[in-house]
Structures are given as structure tokens and as C-alpha cells.
Amino acid sequence: MSVYQRRLKERKGSSLFRVRKVRSSDVQWKLNFSTNDYLGLSQHRHIRQAFKQAVDIWGVGSTGSPLLSGYSSAHQELEELLTDWLGKPRALLFNSGFAANHGVLTTLVDKQQKVFADKLVHASIIDGMQHSEAQFKRYPHNQPLPVVDKANAGDWLVTEGVFSMDGDACDLKLMASLKQQFDIKVMLDDAHGLGAYGSEGRGSTSSGSDAVDMLTGTFGKALGVGGAFVCAKDDEIESLIQFCRDYIYSTAMPPAQAAAIKSSIEIVRSAEGDERREQLAHRIQYFREQMKQRNLKIIDSNTAIQTWLFDSDTEALAMSKQLQANGYLCSVIRPPTVPVGTSRIRFSLTSNMPQVALESFWQVVDRIRDNL
Template identity: 45%
Template sequence: MTWQQRIDAALDARRAADALRVRTTVENGAGRFLTRDQRRYCNFSSNDYLGLSQHPAIIRAWQQGAEQYGVGSGGSGHVSGYTTAHQALEEHLADWLGYPRALLFISGFAANQALIAALTDKTDRIVADRLSHASLLEAASHSPAQLRRFAHNDVAQLASLLDKPCDGQQLVVTEGIFSMDGDSAPLADIHAAAQRHGSWLLVDDAHGIGVTGPEGRGSAASQSVKPELLVVTFGKGVGVSGAAVLCSDSVANYLLQFARHLIYSTSMPPAQAMALRAAFDLIRSDVGEARRQRLAAHIHQFRAGVRDLPFELTASRSAIQPLIVGENDRALHLAQTLREQGIWVTAIRPPTVPTGTARLRLTLTAAHEASDITALLEALHGASE
């Protein structure tokens, strides 16, 4: 089979399974409303959970950073791309989240890949939740370490896998809030199991930081847990983009030597670092607390309103509220029906989720009004009749 034949066969298989991914061009899409082809939709597909991407203070901070530093960093942080703006943000994050060090990365995907690639050896074992993000599982499968996966949030099976002999070290991997189901990991129990076996815990809290816990410090803080390695990303509740790894001094120094994503990638623009600092100031303030409470009210309203629908609702108490429909074509049809009524939702299908669990991945944000939730519920009830 030639290169072209292989590519064509893979695309044909995706089309036949109603699983072909297609990008959609929109005029704007991060806020309460999304515009496409001059039509406005109420947006229930944004990860901007607190609605901070449109906040004037964050926009001004980015503009001021661009005026001071320009629009790019000019290089890797190991060459000339590590500025006072980057240093200030790292120090702020470390102090706020209670770790000796924080290291900035250009994305959460890069941070997870860098951590696992740099830390693990062929004698080691990675024990990961089966529903961990693709960045974690891909990095683990490509690493020299042995990968074992435990059933989702099953601490007993995790402990059983950790009990098995291992010549090297063991790294437990999970998320704070899972991106497709929206439910939370029992981090206290998972961390206790890891500690009993002398293992480290890596938590990716992409969907928890800013939204959960005291001052929005995330899933680990909400459960009074301090994992050895914490990854926080900035493209969801923080409203910007990028990521950071929170860790000890020695791990930070080690990553600066061996994390190839840090060494060979251009660092984020300093203006972005300044915008992020402004975002975290808001998250920690009364503004952030008010937005978290507003989001919680929307979640309660939505969950109360979908109980009688013929869809499976997950155990999520987060901004991610999936409705599991089942078959791919049914999920696509439901998403299209809602769009025809001015409601923008996205159908998520295999291989992103397991076969037979295609779903609408609905995300609620503090930017929504209660009337938006009501309109969504009315449309869902109408489409299910």
C-alpha cells in the first residue's frame, strides 16, 4: 500500500464510521456567543469556564506587555526567551499553589509530554487512569517505561497494580477533572495509595485550576492533596493559554537540563505571561469567587433540568456536562438540531471517547445567563420528543 493509499483508506474508514473530524471557521468563539457565517449562536462548547478571556483587565495586561516586550519572546528560555515577566509569573504560581518551583510551558500537551519523557526510564512503570488525557497516555506509551492502566477512578485496582514488582520507580498519573466525562478523581485516596508504594503522583488539573478549590487553586487543593507533580494549564478556567509544572527545586532543575520541550521550544511571549498574571489576580479576587459561584448556579440549574431526558448524564459536578447519546450518527444529528435553533454544541465521537459513547460535550461558563441555560434545556427537551 502506497503512502497515498494508506492515507485515503484511513480517511475513508473515519467517514464510514461518522468519526471524521472537521474544523469549523468562526468569527469569534470564546465568549457567551459564537458567530459563524454572520449568524450568532449561544456557545456551549467553550472551555473558558470563568469567561475571563474577554476580561478588560487581562486584555489590557497583554497590550501593555506587547508595548513593553513586543509580541514574541525571541527564543527558548535557555537562550534569551526568559524575561522578568516569565520569572514573575513562575514565582507567583509557586507561591500561590504551595510549591517550591513552577516552570512555564507553551501548552499542557507539551508539559505532560516533557514530564513523562524526561522522568521515566526503561525500568520504571507508569500506572495511569484509563481515561487520562491523550497527552498523558501518548507520552507514557512512547516512553521507555512500562505502561499499565487502571479502571477509571478505581483505587483498588490502582493499588493492585502498584503491588506488582517493579525494578525501577512507579509514577501514578491521573487528571483532576476528566475532560470528556467531567467527573473528578478521588485524589486523596489515589495519593495515599501512591505514597504507600513509594510512588510519585502526577495530576493534570487542566479543567480544575481557577474553577475549583479555595481561591480557585484547583482539584488538589480542594481535596487537601499535594501531588509531587502538578500540571496546570491556562486555556480553560484561566482564559488564556499555556501551562506550568509545579514541583520541587530538584525536579525543576532536572527538567531545565533534560526536558526537551523546554530546551528547544520558543517560550511563550512575555505579553502572554503578563496577561496570565492579571488573570490569576482576578481568579484570586472577589471577581473570581463571584464567577465560580455563578458557574455553580448554572451547573445546578442544568443538571436539575435534564433529569428526565433520555440521555445518560455523567456524575460531573464540573463545568463539563456531557450527555451520552450512544451512536455517532445520533450525536451528530442532535448537535445539528440544536445548531438550527441557535445553540452551538459539539458532538464528541470515538476515538476521542469509547465506542458507543458518542456524546454532546456541553460546557457551561460564568459568561452565560440563566436564560441561556433555560433555552438550552428547552431545545434538548424538544429534540428528544
């Protein structure tokens, strides 16, 4: 048996199961709890229009690496908008959040430095640490001390703004304090926070971007499009442009995509963005109240990511299948994606979920629980 066959056998029946996306004309979910489209922008008419207009100008592809023929004024305009929005010196675009995180850590960290990362950081950060030349250590979730007290000046502290599986947030004030105390560099992946929270949708850094030296994020969640970015100092961005293999040896994102992202950011920063974030906050509050009323086993989270924990994989899968049979797309997350004993249904809430549909959902949950 090959190593790949052995891995497949070990993984079968665990972790995520694949859900095929179909056209809305083929099937209609009553509620989709598995999307990261937190503000419901993926179908926004202004963003779609910006994409179509840019296709007429630029075509459907960038045609090359950003260092050759792939970089356009559409990319430059988006990078400049990001620096204005997020208050950082420079920005650089990547095709995915995975490439951005992996590229930063494999390019900018050297073997003289140590990296301290939260136990629950994304796989892209874990791979980036493993593929870098640095020593790294993962600390207990949201508890960087006493591990970080072994840090030297110039070492890295890496965390997420909103954690993708638990939905809770990092303590950015603590990160700022540790940065000042130990003279370390703070890297924050705000994939699940950007756009959905804070003033003008700035996410986790709304209350203090100075605490973060290296900010990464994605356009594929609350912004509803795709791709990612890194914000950092000028010399760090220049180093990524010159040496980052994830950036240099990838075809740039299509200019039309950059134009669509630019339109999305403009909406996120507007009064409409404020209204969508307020609607999302109401959905989160209602959903949490319903879980607490039923004494469900949950994780404390005030974000769009809500979790229902189960005592076994079997129970989680049974509930998920029943919910899907009733028209609710609810995905089970099982080991090794999450620790053993924490299998869960992960709910992603969006601002455009009708209140009446959420109320009907909980009626269905009650009926299923009574019959299981």
C-alpha cells in the same frame, strides 16, 4: 494507499468534526457550549489591558528559546506567582499542556520505573508514556487498585483532576493513600480543574496539594489565556530545564502572554474569582437538574463538563446539527476520541451564561426531541 491516506479514511466520519471560529460580528451563537472558558475570562478587560501594556514593553514575541533569549522577568514573575498560589517549590512554563505532560514523562521517567495511568487520561499523557523508556499500564477509570498494588517504590501514578470527556473527578484522597502505601510519585494534570474550583481557584489540589508530586495545568481554559506549566520539586524542575526537549527546543511563550496570565491568576484568586465560581456552580446545578428531569442518559459529574450520551453516533449527530441550526454550538464527540458506544454531546458550561438563555435552550431541546 499510503498509511496516512488509510488513517484519514478510517477516521473520516468519526471523532470530532472541525468548527471554524469566526468573528463575533460575523455570527452570534445564542450559547457556545464548546468553549473551555469556564470563568469567562478570555474577554476580561483587565486581562486584555495587561496584555496590551506588556506588548508595548516587550513586543509580540519572546524571540527565542527560554534557554537563549526567550526568558524574561515577565516569565519569572509568573513562575513565582504560581509557586505562591499552588504551594509548590518551583514552576516551569510551557507553550501547551500537551508539551508539559509529554515533556515530564519523557524526561523524568526512566526505564527502571513503571507508570500506572487512568484509562481516560489525555492523549498527551498517553504519548508521553509511549515515548518514554518506562513500562506503563492503564487502569480502569478511577479504579487504580488492584493494578497499583504491583507498584514498587519510585513508580508513577498518573491521573487527571477533572477528566476532559466525562467531566468527573479523580479521588485525590485515594491517590494520597496509595502514594503513602506504595511510596510512589503522583502526577496530576489539572487542566480542567484549575481556576474553576476550590479555594482561590486552586482546583483539584485545594484540599491537599501534598498528595501531588508533579502538578501540570493549562492557562487556556478557566484562566482564559493560553500556555501551560509544571509545578514540582527544585531538582525535577532543574532536570526539565536541562534535558526536556519539549522545553529546550521551543520558542518561549511571549512575555505579553505571561503578563496576561499573571493578571488572570490575580482575578481568579480575588473576590471576583469567588463570585464567578459561584455563578458557575449555579449553572452546573441547573443544567444537571434539567437533564435529570428529562431522563437523559448522562455521566455523573459536578463540574462544568456535562455529557449527554446517545445510543448511536447517528442520533448524537442529528441532535447536534439541530441544536446548531437553532444557534447553539454543541459538539459531538465520537469514537475513537471516546469508547465505542459512548458517543455524546459534550457541554462546557461557563459562569457568564445568562440564566434566561439556558432556560430557552431547554425549551429548544424539548421541541427538537418531540420532532425527531
